[in-house]
Every structure is written in structure tokens, then in C-alpha cells.
Amino acid sequence: xxxxxxxxxxxxxxQSNFWSWFLGELGYQExxxxxxxxxxxxxxxxxxxxxxxxxxIQAPYQKGGIGLNHIAFGTEKRATVDxxxxxIQAHGGKVLYVEDYPYAGGPDHNALYFNDQEGMKRELVATx
Numbered sequence: 001x002x003x004x005x006x007x008x009x010x011x012x013x014x015q016s017n018f019w020s021w022f023l024g025e026l027g028y029q030e031x032x033x034x035x036x037x038x039x040x041x042x043x044x045x046x047x048x049x050x051x052x053x054x055x056x057i058q059a060p061y062q063k064g065g066i067g068l069n070h071i072a073f074g075t076e077k078r079a080t081v082d083x084x085x086x087x088i089q090a091h092g093g094k095v096l097y098v099e100d101y102p103y104a105g106g107p108d109h110n111a112l113y114f115n116d117q118e119g120m121k122r123e124l125v126a127t128x
Contacts, residue, residue: 002045005071007120008052012036014117015049018092023047025084026075026124063121070113070121078102078110078126085112092117102126 009015016038020030023040031041037050075081081102088095096113097104105111110126 004039004046004048006048006050007068009049010052010058010118012038012049012051014092018117019047019049021091022084022088022093025080026073063119068120070123072111072123072125074125074127076126076128078128081110081112081124081126084124085114088112088114096121 019038019040023042026042028040028042028047031039031046033039037048039046039048041047085095085101094115095101096115102110102112104113105123105125112124114122114124116122
């Protein structure tokens with residue numbers, strides 16, 4: 001069981017706006033907020049954004065480099081994945097693998113892949 005994930009970001013306000021919307025759609029609620037971070041919680045797991053070291057965060061996120069590949073969230077309904085796909089760009093995200101949606105992960109894997117505003121890949125999987 002995961003306890004929490006803490007992601008460093010450049011622009012906390014911009015990322016907070018996006019993640020408040022997205023995580024709210026999945027049933028997370030704001031848990032804690034402080035000057036350099038914010039968290040949302042669902043059940044026993046929480047998702048944290050915090051401002052990274054100013055000298056280190058100037059470089060853009062390097063997809064394919066050492067570190068986290070992506071985070072995958074789950075939702076029970078495929079309709080939720082479809083709805084969020086339509087809304088994600090209006091909230092600053094970028095849908096990936098559009099031509100293969102919703103089967104970019106394979107023929108039995110209903111998922112939306114997207115980048116947040118800072119370019120980190122995320123996935124939303126329909127588990128039904």
C-alpha cells in the first residue's frame with residue numbers, strides 16, 4: 001500500500017489549480033496546505049505537491065531520465081475517463097497518444113495518458 005507521493009513543482013499555484021480540479025473529480029479532498037505545498041487525500045493515501053529547490057527546478061522535467069516515469073490513477077468507470085479526456089486541455093493538461101485512445105496501453109486497457117503543465121506524464125485507468 002502506498003502512503004503518499006510528493007512531487008516537486010516549479011509553479012505551485014498553477015499546478016494546484018490543475019490538481020485540485022483533477023483530484024476532486026476522482027474523489028480526493030484537500031488535506032493540508034502550507035506556504036510551499038499542498039496535499040489532497042483519499043482514503044489512506046495522499047498526493048502532495050511542493051515547491052522544489054529553486055536552483056534545481058529550473059531545468060524542465062526530463063521524460064525518460066532517471067526517476068519517476070509516470071503516476072497512474074484509477075477510476076471505476078470508463079465514462080469518467082472519457083469525460084476527463086474532454087476537459088483536461090481546458091485545465092492546462094495535454095492529452096497524449098490521441099490516435100490510440102483509449103487503448104494506448106493495449107487492447108484491454110482503457111486509459112487516458114496526459115501531461116500536466118510541467119510535462120510530467122500521468123495516466124487515468126478505467127478499472128471496470
